Amino acid sequence: MVGHGEEEPVYEIAVAVPKRRAKERDESEDCVEVLVEEFRKVGLITERVVGIADEFIKLAAPLEILGRTAAELCMKKPTHIGMDLQFEWEDVHAFVRQPDGSLFSWCERFHFYRHLIYGIVNKSRSDIILKWDAKEIHWEPGEPLLQRLESESVVKQVFPIHVEAKRKELLRSWALNWLDFTRQPIDDIYLYFGTKIAVYFAFLGMYTRWMMFPAGLGLISQLIDFGPFQFLVLPIFFVCITLWAVVFFQFWKRKNSALLTRWQISYSVGADPGYDLGYKLSGKEWSSIQSPVEIARKEEQDRRKDKEKFQREEWFGAFLRIRNDAIVILSIICLQLPFELAYAHLYEVVESDVIKFGLTAIYLVLIQHFTRIGGKVSVQLINHEMNVSREYRADSLVYKVFGLYFMQSYIGLFYHALLHRNFMTLRQVLIQRLIISEVLENLWENSFPYLKYSYKKHKVRKKKRCEKGSTRGRIQFASRVEKEYLKPSYSASIGDELEDGLFDDFLELALQFGMIMMFACAFPLAFAFAALNNITEIRTDALKLLVMMKRPVPRAAVTIGAWLNIFQFLIVMSICTNSALLVCLYDQEGKWKIEPGLAAILVMEHVLLLIKFGVSRFVPEEPAWVRAHRVKNATQAQDVCSKQLRRTISAGEKLFLEATKED
Numbered sequence: 076m077v078g079h080g081e082e083e084p085v086y087e088i089a090v091a092v093p094k095r096r097a098k099e100r101d102e103s104e105d106c107v108e109v110l111v112e113e114f115r116k117v118g119l120i121t122e123r124v125v126g127i128a129d130e131f132i133k134l135a136a137p138l139e140i141l142g143r144t145a146a147e148l149c150m151k152k153p154t155h156i157g158m159d160l161q162f163e164w165e166d167v168h169a170f171v172r173q174p175d176g177s178l179f180s181w182c183e184r185f186h187f188y189r190h191l192i193y194g195i196v197n198k199s200r201s202d203i204i205l206k207w208d209a210k211e212i213h214w215e216p217g218e219p220l221l222q223r224l225e226s227e228s229v230v231k232q233v234f235p236i237h238v239e240a241k242r243k244e245l246l247r248s249w250a251l252n253w254l255d256f257t258r259q260p261i262d263d264i265y266l267y268f269g270t271k272i273a274v275y276f277a278f279l280g281m282y283t284r285w286m287m288f289p290a291g292l293g294l295i296s297q298l299i300d301f302g303p304f305q306f307l308v309l310p311i312f313f314v315c316i317t318l319w320a321v322v323f324f325q326f327w328k329r330k331n332s333a334l335l336t337r338w339q340i341s342y343s344v345g346a347d348p349g350y351d352l353g354y355k356l357s358g359k360e361w362s363s364i365q366s367p368v369e370i371a372r373k374e375e376q377d378r379r380k381d382k383e384k385f386q387r388e389e390w391f392g393a394f395l396r397i398r399n400d401a402i403v404i405l406s407i408i409c410l411q412l413p414f415e416l417a418y419a420h421l422y423e424v425v426e427s428d429v430i431k432f433g434l435t436a437i438y439l440v441l442i443q444h445f446t447r448i449g450g451k452v453s454v455q456l457i458n459h460e461m462n463v464s465r466e467y468r469a470d471s472l473v474y475k476v477f478g479l480y481f482m483q484s485y486i487g488l489f490y491h492a493l494l495h496r497n498f499m500t501l502r503q504v505l506i507q508r509l510i511i512s513e514v515l516e517n518l519w520e521n522s523f524p525y526l527k528y529s530y531k532k533h534k535v536r537k538k539k540r541c542e543k544g545s546t547r548g549r550i551q552f553a554s555r556v557e558k559e560y561l562k563p564s565y566s567a568s569i570g571d572e573l574e575d576g577l578f579d580d581f582l583e584l585a586l587q588f589g590m591i592m593m594f595a596c597a598f599p600l601a602f603a604f605a606a607l608n609n610i611t612e613i614r615t616d617a618l619k620l621l622v623m624m625k626r627p628v629p630r631a632a633v634t635i636g637a638w639l640n641i642f643q644f645l646i647v648m649s650i651c652t653n654s655a656l657l658v659c660l661y662d663q664e665g666k667w668k669i670e671p672g673l674a675a676i677l678v679m680e681h682v683l684l685l686i687k688f689g690v691s692r693f694v695p696e697e698p699a700w701v702r703a704h705r706v707k708n709a710t711q712a713q714d715v716c717s718k719q720l721r722r723t724i725s726a727g728e729k730l731f732l733e734a735t736k737e738d
Contacts (some may be wrong), residue, residue, distance in 0.1 A: 078492070084120045084135035085238055088188050089556050090221075091231040092130050094206055106229055107132075113195045118143075126557035128535045129231065133556060138190065141179055142167060144187040153339045171339050174262045180338075182269040182629040185235065192233070193583060195220045195473055210263055235561050235626040241267055242621055252615035256318060256610045265338055268620065269629030274331065275577050275612070278635055279584070281330055283609040285323045289316045290493035290606040294702035309596045310679065313653045316595050317683050320646050321690045324639070330695040336701045365518040396471065399456040403475045406449065412482060414445070419487035442483050449479045450569030469574050470637035476569055477585065477641055484508075484586050489652075496659045498597055504685060505589070505598045507589060513608050516583065521615050524563045524623040531561040565620065565627040575627060578615065583640045588642060592649035596656045648686060654680040 092107050111132060114121050118140035124131040142164040145152070151159040162170060172178055179187070196219050197203055201495075203214040209227050214223055224230040245267060248260050255278045265273035292315055296308045358368040418438045425431055456469050467638045488504060536550045550556050567578035587608070593602040618629065695702070 082446060082448065084137075086120075086122060086133040086135045087235060087238065088134040088192070088233065089236045089560070090132040090192075090233050091560050092132070092229060093231060094125070094128060094130055104204060104206045106207045106224060109203075109223065110195075110230075112218060117191050117195065119191060121640060124554045124556050125550060126554050126560075127539055127550060129557065129560065131556045131560065133236065133552070134192070136184070136191070138178060139164065140191070141184060144190055144200050145179065145183070146185075148190060150183070154511075173266060174338070177264050177266070180265075180269070181267060184602075185269075185629050193219055193221050213719070219457055225329075226255050226505065232560065234560065234564075234626060236556055237621075237626045238267075239555065245617070246621055249454075250614055250621050253614065257281075257613065257614065261334065262337075265334075268627060269631070270335075270340065271340070271575075271577060271630040271632040272620070272627060272724065274334070274633065274635060276616070277334060277371075278327060279580075279609065281327060281615055282323070282584070283606060283613065285319070286602060286606040286609060289319055289595075289602040292316070293595075293602045294713065296599050305640065309599075312599055312655060313596050314679065314683065316592065317646070317653075318686065320592060323685050324642060324646070324692070325690055325694040325696070329698050329701075331692075332697045332701050333636055333717055340633055372602065395460045399460060399471075400475070402456065403449075403453060403478055406452075412486065414441075415482055415486040416490060419490035420505075423486070423490070423497065435714070446476075446479050447569060453479075454569075466632055466636065472569075472574060473578070473581075473637040473641070476581065480582060480586060481589070485593065488590075498660065501594065502598050504596060505590065505601060508607070509601055510602045511586070512602075513587070517611065517615055520579070521619055521623065524619065527563045528561055528623070535561070540666075545556050559625055560621065563626050565624045575630060576581075576624070581635065585638060585645070588617050589645040591650070593644055593652040594656065596653045598658065609686065647684070649684045650680055650687065 078106045090110075093111075106131070111121050111123070114132070114134060118137060120135040120137065122133040122135075124133060142162070145162040147163050150162045152162045154160050154169050155171060160169075167178065168457070170178070173180055197216050200216055202216070205212040205214055207227070212223065212227050212229070214220060221230060221233070241263075245260070245263060248263070258279050259276055261273055261277050261280075264276055292312060296312050301308055417436070421434055422431060450472075453472055456475070457471050459470070460471060488501060497527065532552065533563075535552075539550055552561075565576035567574040567576060569578070588604055591605050595601065
């Protein structure tokens with residue numbers, strides 16, 4: 076990318092191709108040479124890099140090429156008057172730039188790159204014969220060149236690459252900066268990784284920062300003896316953490332809207348993506364001689380057809396989603412629930428710690444296989460749903476897979492807490508899940524990519540030694556782009572065609588939140604363990620993205636999506652489960668009579684549920700300055716559109732009257 080303030084081109088995309096055994100005599104027929112030449116024809120800057128096992132074509136785009144591509148795609152961008160207008164390269168100074176002064180965000184630039192490189196087609200009327208290692212490839216008219224070469228395994232992968240200067244700066248200011256535990260350079264993360272990853276880290280940082288309050292409260296409730304008022308400690312703690320969770324998510328919505336406004340991203344959706352908004356009059360139609368009555372009649376007919384189409388798609392799509400959700404729920408009840416209850420019961424009755432350990436190991440292996448099978452079935456079901464965009468399909472996957480993990484993570488805890496009322500076992504399982512499991516998961520999710528990367532390097536070195544016929548000498552990877560190519564992609568463990576690696580990170584956060592909230596009265600110290608884990612999680616996730624993985628493909632999601640609904644569901648569940656825990660706990664310890672105690676907790680439960688749904692009425696989801704900014708922009712846009720529409724209507728009426736006079 077040239078023109079963003081850098082003197083040298085910034086290479087952001089790489090194309091991996093295998094090394095050739097021998098070059099073609101006629102370079103005009105060599106498919107890689109043709110590919111490079113086509114890249115140059117569309118305005119991209121190329122650099123060839125020869126690695127140990129593969130060759131790489133690095134791509135950069137001058138600012139003018141990106142701008143003209145944006146205009147070609149009819150992309151809309153915010154202007155200095157607050158309106159989102161179609162981008163035109165000739166009017167570039169009218170459009171708002173990014174926080175770092177660049178014209179386009181990383182998500183936009185990646186979209187432009189894909190359009191440029193996958194938009195290279197055979198514009199001739201006959202096949203073009205390309206050659207690769209004595210193999211002929213027929214490039215048919217109208218066929219995209221890159222897709223053809225991918226199908227022939229000539230192009231192995233197209234992937235984003237790290238910009239070394241910016242990567243090192245983020246390592247210094249973010250991943251390796253332990254001086255401030257929760258503060259992060261969110262704007263820099265947004266500029267480098269895109270909106271979705273930036274929103275995740277903004278959420279994780281705010282969640283961890285707010286976690287300090289319940290963590291401190293939990294430590295106080297366990298370390299200080301309040302004498303005769305000790306029996307009130309847990310109910311007060313329960314009320315405080317419920318209010319904390321409700322207020323936190325309301326303030327997160329405010330934070331989310333403020334970030335999007337700062338990044339100049341439109342987040343108020345007027346229509347679902349993928350829908351045609353109905354009939355729109357073009358300039359030619361306005362200039363044609365039609366009476367206002369005919370225009371109104373045509374608009375009414377189109378409006379009626381669109382309404383019928385939308386209603387049909389809405390209800391049939393809802394039916395498909397309900398059917399698929401019912402299949403998932405029945406599968407969980409019939410297949411997973413008996414297995415989970417059997418494990419929880421065996422864990423309760425077995426006395427030997429060795430047998431418990433072995434039982435847990437077997438359980439973890441089996442449940443992982445079951446969950447992956449359930450995830451694959453969920454993806455197949457989603458493919459038959461009428462979701463209007465990829466983000467809607469991803470949200471559907473989140474709901475279905477979380478249902479599987481909800482049963483896996485919590486049913487055993489419910490069994491120990493509510494059926495057996497064994498709070499000692501419940502605390503042991505919570506400690507095991509929160510400390511041992513999360514520590515092991517962090518180690519695994521950070522060590523596995525490194526092991527995978529090391530294994531790939533070992534395979535390349537071994538193959539190279541076999542080709543040379545020698546086992547001596549060390550083979551060094553000199554090119555940075557080849558090292559990045561060998562690193563694993565940032566993808567989801569389930570449904571990677573719909574979600575990226577943030578799926579697993581959000582799933583881990585949601586399961587943790589449910590565990591510490593739903594069983595808060597049984598183990599108040601859980602919040603302190605969760606806070607420590609999240610402080611570490613921020614840095615390890617940053618290192619994972621900057622060092623251990625390929626640069627992720629940017630996603631344009633502007634909120635945490637379906638995960639917000641899941642967190643809200645867990646808050647409601649926590650009110651119910653903690654109320655039940657208090658009844659069981661105090662009845663078991665004989666601290667009060669069951670009748671008045673139960674009545675008091677039921678009243679408290681209903682009051683908290685009322686507060687949960689009432690806070691959203693008192694705490695706006697948008698800060699006042701964001702709302703004022705949005706209203707101002709909408710007013711300016713309406714004024715401009717009104718003026719333009721009046722001119723258009725006036726011109727149309729004049730043409731109609733002139734035509735009538737001529738007749």
